[in-house]
Amino acid sequence: MAPVTNGRTIDLQNAPLHGGVLIKVLILSMDPYMRGRLRAPEIESLEGYGIGVILRSETAGVEAGAHVRGILAHKEYIIASDITALEVIERDPRLHWSAYVGAAGMPGETAFIGWREHSDAKKGEVAYISTGAGPVGSMVIQLAKQDGLKVIASAGSDEKVKFMKEIGADVAFNYKTTDLREVLAKEGPLDIFWDNVGGETLDAALEFSANYARIIECGQISGYNNAGQPVKNTGLIFAKRLHIHGFLVLDLSPKYTAAFRAEFVPKLASGEFKFTEDVTRGLDKVGDVMVAVQKGTNTGKAVVVVADE
Amino acid sequence: MAPVTNGRTIDLQNAPLHGGVLIKVLILSMDPYMRGRLRAPEIESLEGYGIGVILRSETAGVEAGAHVRGILAHKEYIIASDITALEVIERDPRLHWSAYVGAAGMPGETAFIGWREHSDAKKGEVAYISTGAGPVGSMVIQLAKQDGLKVIASAGSDEKVKFMKEIGADVAFNYKTTDLREVLAKEGPLDIFWDNVGGETLDAALEFSANYARIIECGQISGYNNAGQPVKNTGLIFAKRLHIHGFLVLDLSPKYTAAFRAEFVPKLASGEFKFTEDVTRGLDKVGDVMVAVQKGTNTGKAVVVVADE
CATH class of the missing domain: 3.90.180.10 (Medium-chain alcohol dehydrogenases, catalytic domain)
Known part of the structure; x- marks a missing residue:
């Protein structure tokens, strides 16, 4: 042929x-x-x-x-x-x-850039990472653990939960079988929320955010196939002095590409950071x-x- | 007595x-x-x-x-x-x-601090200020005009609309008699939204935001007396790379009080900035x-x- x-x-x-x-x-x-x-x-x-x-x-x-x-x-x-x-x-x-095209490519760079630019992470803080088994979320988990945070992570299967624990998540759960709000009520409040989901997940994260929390909007897969799920708790942005940042990796790539290659990719190559x-x-x-x-x-x-x- | x-x-x-x-x-x-x-x-x-x-x-x-x-x-x-x-x-x-307790007090300082800390205003940009006739909003209008922005402002009476025009708003309207979305569709997109309202107003501002817009959450009076109005357009935070900042004036006051007294209060005393x-x-x-x-x-x-x- x-x-x-x-x-x-x-x-x-x-x-x-x-x-x-x-x-x-x-x-x-x-x-x-x-x-x-x-x-x-x-x-x-x-x-x-x-x-x-x-x-x-x-x-x-x-x-x-x-x-x-x-x-x-x-x-x-x-x-x-x-x-x-x-x-x-x-x-x-x-x-x-x-x-x-994965951990050493755009998804990895998305995690690296979003975390560096917007997390303002401090040792001992609590981060919740949605879609924590995904190509972006799994990198964010490892970046957060590297910075000394307590990491809560969710995904949609027990196999993914196992993987999230392997890469360091302190609290990992299957959002299809475990109530998100119960987990956040027990393990929060959140200083950082990495949002790949939107909708009810964002609403719950707003509810259980600490004052001055940072919310990083990396995607809202819950809304891609509908008109957008309503969020009720935006009033808390004001009351809790929250900061919400949307970003696209390509905008910030020029600022971070050199650091990504020098500091992040070698950790993948050495096996220190894991990816599937x-x-x-x-x-x-x-x-x-x-x-x-x-x-x-x-x-x-x-x-x-x-x-x- | x-x-x-x-x-x-x-x-x-x-x-x-x-x-x-x-x-x-x-x-x-x-x-x-x-x-x-x-x-x-x-x-x-x-x-x-x-x-x-x-x-x-x-x-x-x-x-x-x-x-x-x-x-x-x-x-x-x-x-x-x-x-x-x-x-x-x-x-x-x-x-x-x-x-x-007004223009030279907390409301004025709220406007000054929120604008300085979070607006990232650039000459020629478009700002929409809700409750623009209020003690905070009216100061934000004048700060925005001082920085060379086009200012859209809304309030709930024709008398307030008249006042907003007097203090410099380029587009002022009564939200009870004029459709907000029509105004924003014609006069936007927005680079800055100063939110004192929340709910549907925030939803409309998200819809008509430009990429990289900044939303300053100063209050959500629409939600004070109910559980919070749902917002549908949070998915746009990601797509448009928006930045949303909640703040309380007391947190940032130490950083800005000297500048507020030196730069802002004299403009009130001289009559350059107007207040009622x-x-x-x-x-x-x-x-x-x-x-x-x-x-x-x-x-x-x-x-x-x-x-x-």
Whole structure:
């Protein structure tokens, strides 16, 4: 079978590049936020964070064999007229490329940046991390433990609870079988809440926040598929002098990328910080994995391996 | 009639002070937050921000004739064992004492501190100020105009709308007769929202916020008398990278008091910053004024003058 790109055959050796590059897609990251990118089937919209290798280049300064990371079309091969939006990356030999869309990539950087920029964490404080077994939440747990905090973490299966305990959570529970408010009433009040959920979880966190608590809004998966769950306790923001910060990693990345590479990635490579991956092979599996991520049935950072090098 | 304190007669010349002071209450401030202090009638709970003059003192360093400001019992005279919780204040001769519980007091300082600490205002940005005719909101309008912002402001009567225009609001409207969402859709998006209301107003502000907007939670009068109105748009905190800050003026006062006195109060005394007062005479009127403040029927900062000097 000849190589194809988006249903069309491509001649890898001779396809004209017009001064651009030919990229072979290796890894695609599957993330909750991709829900917002879905369009009607007739619109060719799918793209996402991924890693590819340059097979051929007509662009000065870009060499064949280099690896690039960024938003890639969901295809096997891409002819790109320029790669200024992509980042040329190198790999720690102790890590697979797949880690570079997960713990050593955007999710890890999201955790690192959000925590550094907005947590104002102090030793002995209490942090609650929702979706604590996810690719972001699991990194936040380990960052919080590194800073000497008591960590409460929740996820939606007993297997995930076990993982959260392994990576250091002091209190880990399955929110489907344990009452969140009871846990927070007993283990709080919260100085920091890392919110990946929104809705009732945010409401409970507001209720059990300490004065001066920081709430980091990293996502609200509970609202992605509806108009947004109402939150009743916003009046407490004033009364408790809370600070709530929304952020997107790309905005703050320039400020933190060097520190992330120097301080965080080596901890992943050495095994000090633990992470899990849920790897699926084949571009045709993207739809299934995307649904699994929305349902939370994946275990570990969801990655599709499109091809080996 | 002999002077009384809390229904009991007091001998102003001879009542024993036991090393403390005798204070004559001059001014009591009536503020929305006092709703939270109301208790059952049999509990002697009423107290509030006010100004008094020291009639006699047995405390070293405290002279008769000095004026003090702070939380005072709602009485005509107070014998206090110590006044460390009160602040000795002086008056700009161009201002009445009543100003020192309003524009030159806690409400003014609330506006000054909240704006300085949390607005991150930049010239040309758009700010929306709810309860813009109130003692805090009217000061925020003038601070925002001083910083070169476009100011949208709302209040609940046409008279208040007129006042907000007089003090510089570019867009002023009566929220009871004009649709907030229509105004914000036309005049926004918002870079700063000063929230004194909460509930649906906060929801609308979230909807019409620009990316990176700052929301300053100064109070949520809509929720004081119920369990809190639900807010649907908290998911936008993440998507728009919003920052929401609750604060109480007393926490930040030490950081800003000197600047407030040096930079803000002189603008009130010179007339550059305008303010209005709604003065009622007599301690027995406290209940009526408190209700008026909750209903918003007062015009200008509500003050009860208990006595002249």
